[in-house]
Amino acid sequence: MGSGIFFFVVGPSGSGKDTLIEGAKAALGPTGRYVFARRSITRPADAGGEAHEALSVDQFAAVRDAGGFLVHWQAHGLSYGLRASLLDDMKAGRHVIANGSRAMVADLATRVPHLVVVEVTAPEAVLAERLAGRGREGAENIAARLERKVPPLPAGVSSISVANDSTPRAGIERFVAALEAQTARLRLVRMPIETGRRNVAFLARGCTVVAAPDYLGPGRVDLAGEGKSIRAEIALVADSLLPADAVGLSQESFDALGLPEGAELVLTRTPVPESRAALRRKIRGEALDEPAYRQVVGDIVEGRYPDSEVAGFLVAADRGLSDDEVLALTKVRASFANRIVWDEPMVVDKHSMGGIPGSRITMIVVPIIAAHGLAIPKTSSRAITSAAGTADAMETLARVDLDAAEVRRTVEKARGCIAWNGRLSHSALDDVMNAITRPLGLDSNRWSVASILSKKLAAGSTHVVIDLPFGARARVKGEAEAREMARLFEQVGAGLGMTVEAIPTDGSLPIGRGIGPALEVRDVLWVLEGHPEAPPDLREKALFFASRILAWDPAVGPANARARAEQLLASGAARAALERIAEAQGRWGEPVRPARLTRTILAGGTGRVTDIDGFAIAGIARLAGAPLDKGAGIDLKAQSGDLVRPGDPLFVIHASSAADLDAAVQHVAAFTGFTLDGEERIVAR
Ligand SMILES: Nc1ncnc2c1ncn2[C@@H]1O[C@H](COP(=O)(O)OP(=O)(O)O)[C@@H](O)[C@H]1O
Ligand SMILES: O=P(O)(O)OC[C@H]1O[C@H](OP(=O)(O)OP(=O)(O)O)[C@H](O)[C@@H]1O
Numbered sequence: 001m002g003s004g005i006f007f008f009v010v011g012p013s014g015s016g017k018d019t020l021i022e023g024a025k026a027a028l029g030p031t032g033r034y035v036f037a038r039r040s041i042t043r044p045a046d047a048g049g050e051a052h053e054a055l056s057v058d059q060f061a062a063v064r065d066a067g068g069f070l071v072h073w074q075a076h077g078l079s080y081g082l083r084a085s086l087l088d089d090m091k092a093g094r095h096v097i098a099n100g101s102r103a104m105v106a107d108l109a110t111r112v113p114h115l116v117v118v119e120v121t122a123p124e125a126v127l128a129e130r131l132a133g134r135g136r137e138g139a140e141n142i143a144a145r146l147e148r149k150v151p152p153l154p155a156g157v158s159s160i161s162v163a164n165d166s167t168p169r170a171g172i173e174r175f176v177a178a179l180e181a182q183t184a185r186l187r188l189v190r191m192p193i194e195t196g197r198r199n200v201a202f203l204a205r206g207c208t209v210v211a212a213p214d215y216l217g218p219g220r221v222d223l224a225g226e227g228k229s230i231r232a233e234i235a236l237v238a239d240s241l242l243p244a245d246a247v248g249l250s251q252e253s254f255d256a257l258g259l260p261e262g263a264e265l266v267l268t269r270t271p272v273p274e275s276r277a278a279l280r281r282k283i284r285g286e287a288l289d290e291p292a293y294r295q296v297v298g299d300i301v302e303g304r305y306p307d308s309e310v311a312g313f314l315v316a317a318d319r320g321l322s323d324d325e326v327l328a329l330t331k332v333r334a335s336f337a338n339r340i341v342w343d344e345p346m347v348v349d350k351h352s353m354g355g356i357p358g359s360r361i362t363m364i365v366v367p368i369i370a371a372h373g374l375a376i377p378k379t380s381s382r383a384i385t386s387a388a389g390t391a392d393a394m395e396t397l398a399r400v401d402l403d404a405a406e407v408r409r410t411v412e413k414a415r416g417c418i419a420w421n422g423r424l425s426h427s428a429l430d431d432v433m434n435a436i437t438r439p440l441g442l443d444s445n446r447w448s449v450a451s452i453l454s455k456k457l458a459a460g461s462t463h464v465v466i467d468l469p470f471g472a473r474a475r476v477k478g479e480a481e482a483r484e485m486a487r488l489f490e491q492v493g494a495g496l497g498m499t500v501e502a503i504p505t506d507g508s509l510p511i512g513r514g515i516g517p518a519l520e521v522r523d524v525l526w527v528l529e530g531h532p533e534a535p536p537d538l539r540e541k542a543l544f545f546a547s548r549i550l551a552w553d554p555a556v557g558p559a560n561a562r563a564r565a566e567q568l569l570a571s572g573a574a575r576a577a578l579e580r581i582a583e584a585q586g587r588w589g590e591p592v593r594p595a596r597l598t599r600t601i602l603a604g605g606t607g608r609v610t611d612i613d614g615f616a617i618a619g620i621a622r623l624a625g626a627p628l629d630k631g632a633g634i635d636l637k638a639q640s641g642d643l644v645r646p647g648d649p650l651f652v653i654h655a656s657s658a659a660d661l662d663a664a665v666q667h668v669a670a671f672t673g674f675t676l677d678g679e680e681r682i683v684a685r
Contacts, residue, residue, distance in 0.1 A: 004035075004090040005182055006112040008100040011120035013076070013145040014127035014134070016164035016171055017099045018050050020120060023172030024097060024179060031211045033183065035089040037098035040069070040081040048136050050099065055079075071108050073101045076137075076145060087112070093208070095183050102150040109157050116182055117159035118175070126165075177268060184210045184267040186247035188225070188259055195250035197435055199232035199303070201267075202248035206239040210267055218306035220270035223247060223257070230257040231270055231303040273299035279309060283316045290328035297332050301429050311436050318442040326450045326488060327495040333454035337427040340404060340460040342411075344375040347460050348549050351452055352467035355386065355475045357614040357621070358512035358535075360520040361467070362390045363418060364527050364542035364569075367577035369549050370416030371568045372556075376549075377411045379421035379459065387621035387633055388517040391420035396518050396593075396630050397578075399586035406585075414580040421455070445476065445485045453492055453500070463499040465548045467541075469507025473615050479504055501548055505541070509640050510614045512538035516626035516633015518594045519654065528575040543569065595624075595631030595654040597661050601668055603644040607676030612640055616673030617651070624655040624664040631656055638674070650674050 009017050025036045038053055040063065045054035055063065060079045064072055072081035086096045090112065100108070109115050122130070131142045153159055160178050164171035186209050191202055201223060203212035215221060215234040223230050232253055242248050247265055249257060259265075273279070275295035282288050288296070300310050321329065350365055362378060369376045380390035380400075391400045400420040402410065407424065410417040437443060456464050466489050469475075470482035482504035493500025512523040512535040526534035527542060543565050551561035568574050617634055625632030637649040644650065650672060655661035 003113040004093050004095040005114045005116050006086070006090060006108070007095060007097045007116050007118050007179060007182075008105060008108055009097060009118045009120060010100050010102045010105070011122075012127055012148070013142075014130040015120040015122045016130070016168070017120050019168050020162065020164060020171050020175040021097055021099055022050075023168070024176050027172070027176050028179065031214075032094075033209070033211075034095045034097055034179070035086065037082050037086055037096055039099060040072075040079075040083065042079040049134070055081075070111060071100075071104055073104045075101055075103075075148075076141065090114070095179070097179070102153065105157055106154040109154065115157060117153060117157055118178065119153075119159055119161045120164050120171075120175075121161055122164045180210075181266050181268050185264050186210075186223075186267055187243065187245055188254075188257075188261055188263040188265055189242060189246045189248045190254040190261055191242075191248035191250055193248075193250045195252060197252075197431065198250075198307075199230055199253040199256065200235050200250045201230075201232040201253065202235050202237050202242055202250075204239045204242040204244050204246070205236045206244055207242075208244040212236050215267075215269070218308060220303060220306070222268050222270050223249075223265040224268070225259055225263050225265040228257055228259055233306070270304055273304040275299045276309075279305070279313050283312045285316065285320055287320075287322050287325055288328070289324075290331060293325070293328050293332045294335070297329075297336065297429060300432055301336060301427075303432075307436060310432065311440065314433060314436050314442055315440065318437065318444045318447045321444075321446040321450070323488065323491060326446050327492045329450040330454045330457065330492055330496060333427075333429060333450060334457035336429040337454065337458035338404065339458050340377075340408075342375060342377070342460045344462075346374055346462050346552065348374050348376050348463045348465075348552065349378060349456055349459065349461035350465045350467065350545055350549065351456065353448075353469060353475050354381075354389075355473070355614075356469045356471075356507050357387060357510040357515045357618045358520060358523070358538065359469070359510070359541065360388070360390060360393050360512065360514075360524055361538065361542040361545055363393060363521065363524040363578065364538070364574065365546045365549070366416045366418055367528065367574040367581065368542070368546040368565055368568045370414055370581060371573035371577035372550060372553070372564065373415060374549070374553060375411055376416040377407055377419075377459065377461075378417060379407070379419045379424050381421055383627040385618075387515050387618045387626040388520055388630075389627065390418060391422075392517045392627040392630065393520045393524070394418040394585075395420075396521050396588075397591050398582040398588060402585060410581065410584040413584040414577065416577065416581055417585060418581060419585065424459070427458075445481070446488065449485065449488050449492055453489070453496060453498070456498065457496055461498065463549070463552050464493065464501075465545055466500065466502035467545060468502050468504045470504055471507035471509075473613065474507030476504075476507070499552065503545075503548070509612055510617060510636065511535070511541055513636040514594075514633060515617055515621045515636070516594075516624070516654065517630035518592045519633040519635055521591070522594060524578075525575075528569065528578060529572075530570065539569075592630040594633070594635070595629065595656040597655045597658065599653045599661055599665050600637075600649050601651050601653065601665075601672060603638070603646055603648045603650055603674075603676065605676060606645045607643070609638050609640050609642045609644060609650075609674060610677060611675035612636070613671075613673040613675070616671055620653065620664050620667055620673065623660070623667050624653050625657070625660040629656050629660065632660060644676065 040053040069081040070084045278292040382391045383389040402419040468482045476482045486502035489502035514520040514523045527539045546565040547561035550556045551558040621633040635652040
């Protein structure tokens with residue numbers, strides 16, 4: 001155990017040394033790690049203030065001459081002394097806190113192994129007032145004290161300054177934090193424990209550096225050393241698992257900190273988040289303004305809140321956001337992402353609220369727009385619950401895991417890209433929020449508007465068209481709900497200085513015939529190549545959205561947009577643009593094609609197809625292996641409205657393994673997703 005630190009607390013009379021020391025004694029005395037020196041003073045015991053050892057002049061001299069003082073001095077017509085026994089306390093590893101004279105620092109530095117001078121400061125203007133308020137000295141004595149001049153601190157002495165210019169409480173907190181920052185030094189140990197996203201620091205229950213049980217609970221601590229720091233929650237371990245002067249970090253936390261084992265870390269409590277009042281107002285259902293959101297989100301990103309309080313905030317925000325709050329939250333969220341700046345008059349983008357199988361219009365719209373010449377740096381997601389995301393589909397042709405520089409280079413070469421959003425417009429804030437909102441299913445429409453537009457803002461988009469499918473199985477159920485969400489998208493977009501057009505669309509049925517990455521790309525290429533089997537619904541929806549974007553180009557305008565989109569498609573210019581994009585992103589040698597193992601599912605009766613359940617179809621496609629198996633999926637043979645008879649094909653399942661094919665076929669026996677004439681027909685194999 002190293003020597004304890006000698007804290008020599010100095011500062012002009014009235015700066016508040018005694019006040020801060022008394023406060024620290026109340027906070028830290030019970031830890032047993034500190035000794036608060038009792039000074040020997042030739043001042044009457046009942047003079048008030050500190051509980052000093054009152055000695056007569058002769059008594060003081062006797063102790064001094066017998067070598068009983070570690071250090072002694074004269075000031076204000078008094079004799080002050082600190083007992084030599086304090087050295088024993090330091091040898092035992094305890095830290096000493098003593099009120100001392102600035103004139104004695106140099107001398108003391110030669111007598112104690114580890115000296116830290118704590119300078120308590122306060123504005124000159126308040127010293128006289130405080131001393132008068134203390135009422136211990138007369139006017140003359142006070143004047144003399146205020147006049148007292150002392151030498152500057154000698155060089156080479158470690159010193160810290162504590163401003164006691166606010167309330168006594170604040171002064172005491174700063175003083176305690178300053179002491180803890182010096183004394184709570186622990187040796188770093190890497191624990192063979194994994195804690196995932198959470199940063200966890202371990203202390204032995206009998207830790208001799210800090211009172212470990214005091215650190216349990218929702219708060220966080222900061223561990224700092226060698227210019228690096230990490231914020232973590234505390235867990236305790238049995239004394240047999242960790243040395244009493246060590247702090248253990250879980251493997252992820254140890255790696256995140258990046259310091260070697262044995263490094264000395266200072267442990268301090270994470271300050272109480274300044275934004276807590278705002279967070280609690282939101283939890284009570286009040287509205288917050290942009291500065292308040294910036295403060296709360298900033299503290300959340302800094303890890304100042306335990307997950308329980310973050311969850312409370314996110315639940316409240318997900319449930320109640322006014323239009324102004326959605327705008328405020330959008331701006332704040334975007335400010336935590338890396339903002340991409342383009343040297344373009346317009347940067348266009350599209351977004352779909354998703355959830356409708358097929359509907360891979362992005363891979364048609366982006367090439368049309370790129371062929372026209374507008375910059376369209378599209379980033380897309382991978383499937384979360386569906387059979388394919390646009391990133392999965394595009395990945396059958398080329399790389400999609402582009403970083404920001406590669407996105408920029410691709411757009412320079414091909415005017416567009418279809419990349420995986422991955423980490424591009426991701427921010428530390430997303431990690432924290434997604435870890436809570438996803439498991440809790442927090443994703444209200446208003447919250448989504450803020451989330452989606454914040455990513456578009458960060459991506460540098462100036463114009464965004466939004467596809468808002470609604471329907472019984474879509475994310476947005478009713479048309480009225482879709483229209484309200486569309487209004488909010490456009491209003492918040494305008495507030496961001498973006499042009500946003502949000503369009504409700506029919507989300508009741510799958511779009512196109514292929515469900516699954518390679519099968520959807522087959523549809524896309526059929527549309528781009530004008531193939532006779534190109535699904536008309538997919539072609540139409542793609543042309544519709546492409547023309548909405550082209551209408552924004554002053555050189556085209558709304559009147560000519562549709563014709564321009566059709567011309568770019570019919571001429572093969574869009575097809576060529578997709579080739580250029582794939583080339584620029586890193587085309588695969590061979591594209592992934594639909595898997596070769598197939599099973600055709602036939603109608604089991606006669607009737608008109610009145611419904612195709614996209615969820616069920618996507619579920620069968622996933623059982624067949626999509627999206628990880630890019631060739632797996634469903635190829636729809638019958639469309640809504642078709643009249644089918646027993647033995648007519650409804651759809652074909654594609655899979656790469658017999659096991660996957662069987663799993664999908666087994667499931668079909670239960671429910672195909674097809675409804676004929678309003679009632680489900682069990683199908684033939
Ligand atoms: N932050 C503060 N705000 C207002 N008064 C204070 C503050 N800190 C100390 N005081 C008061 O000022 C006077 C001087 O404080 P004290 O701790 O005795 O100073 P010192 O020991 O440095 O001479 C006391 O009456 C104390 O209660
Ligand atoms: O040399 P300086 O740094 O000016 O210090 C002069 C004296 O004031 C301080 O005592 P104390 O704070 O008890 O004096 P006070 O409380 O009576 O102001 C310090 O312990 C010295 O004894």
